[in-house]
Amino acid sequence: xxxxxxWPATLVQPVGSPLSLECTVEGTSxxxxxxxxxxxxxxxxxxxxxxxxxQISSEVPQNLSASRPQDRQFIxxxxxxxxxxxxxxxxxxxxxxxxxxxxxxxxxxxxL
Amino acid sequence: xxxxxxxxxxxxxxxxxxxxxxxxxxxRDTTYYLFWYKQPPSGELVFLIRRNSFDExxxxxxxxxWNFQKxxxxxxxxxxxxxxxxxxxxxxxxxxxxxxxxxxGQGTELSVKP
Numbered sequence: 001x002x003x004x005x006x007w008p009a010t011l012v013q014p015v016g017s018p019l020s021l022e023c024t025v026e027g028t029s030x031x032x033x034x035x036x037x038x039x040x041x042x043x044x045x046x047x048x049x050x051x052x053x054x055q056i057s058s059e060v061p062q063n064l065s066a067s068r069p070q071d072r073q074f075i076x077x078x079x080x081x082x083x084x085x086x087x088x089x090x091x092x093x094x095x096x097x098x099x100x101x102x103x104x105x106x107x108x109x110x111x112l
Numbered sequence: 113x114x115x116x117x118x119x120x121x122x123x124x125x126x127x128x129x130x131x132x133x134x135x136x137x138x139x140r141d142t143t144y145y146l147f148w149y150k151q152p153p154s155g156e157l158v159f160l161i162r163r164n165s166f167d168e169x170x171x172x173x174x175x176x177x178w179n180f181q182k183x184x185x186x187x188x189x190x191x192x193x194x195x196x197x198x199x200x201x202x203x204x205x206x207x208x209x210x211x212x213x214x215x216x217g218q219g220t221e222l223s224v225k226p
Binding site: 105 | 157201
């Protein structure tokens with residue numbers, strides 16, 4: 001069966017420090033992968049999505065970046081965090097065959 | 113522009129009442145998918161339903177039902193005989209751009225009181 005894992009689950013970082021959140025999917029190949037952020041309040045903002053290795057689409061200008069070094073690995077990074085980067089980050093994958101979309105457990109980032 | 117609107121920010125009902133959560137979407141694509149997700153206080157997103165743009169049949173799953181109407185670009189979600197455990201934030205989402213992009217509405221926070 002397919003599974004998706006995100007880590008770390010919780011992160012507290014000072015302003016200006018780097019960030020790396022990792023997401024991996026198991027049990028499927030060639031998934032579409034997504035990074036979302038949920039800031040205080042509820043809206044889920046699409047940050048990046050990827051339809052294949054090395055293919056990244058960015059949705060909003062920001063100091064975050066994403067990479068997909070392997071088929072089932074999706075990484076969210078920042079060189080210097082801002083206070084406004086605090087939030088709940090969710091990784092998701094979608095099967096191109098079935099259309100089902102599933103989310104990871106989320107990573108809660110607090111920037112101080 | 114592609115957009116999902118959930119006009120109801122918060123809804124509060126008493127247990128056993130029926131409640132409908134509204135979702136209106138905009139897209140130029142002729143092929144797209146619509147989703148509903150539930151986010152309980154624990155934070156994880158739970159998949160509820162997926163509907164493609166060519167299937168306008170309404171669906172019922174236990175106390176949940178969905179009404180998809182392309183003519184009004186709506187995909188509304190009804191919970192019958194609500195329970196306290198239904199309390200959560202519910203998101204409607206649109207998948208378009210040949211299956212590449214998935215965007216969400218702002219969510220509706222449902223509070224079911226005993």
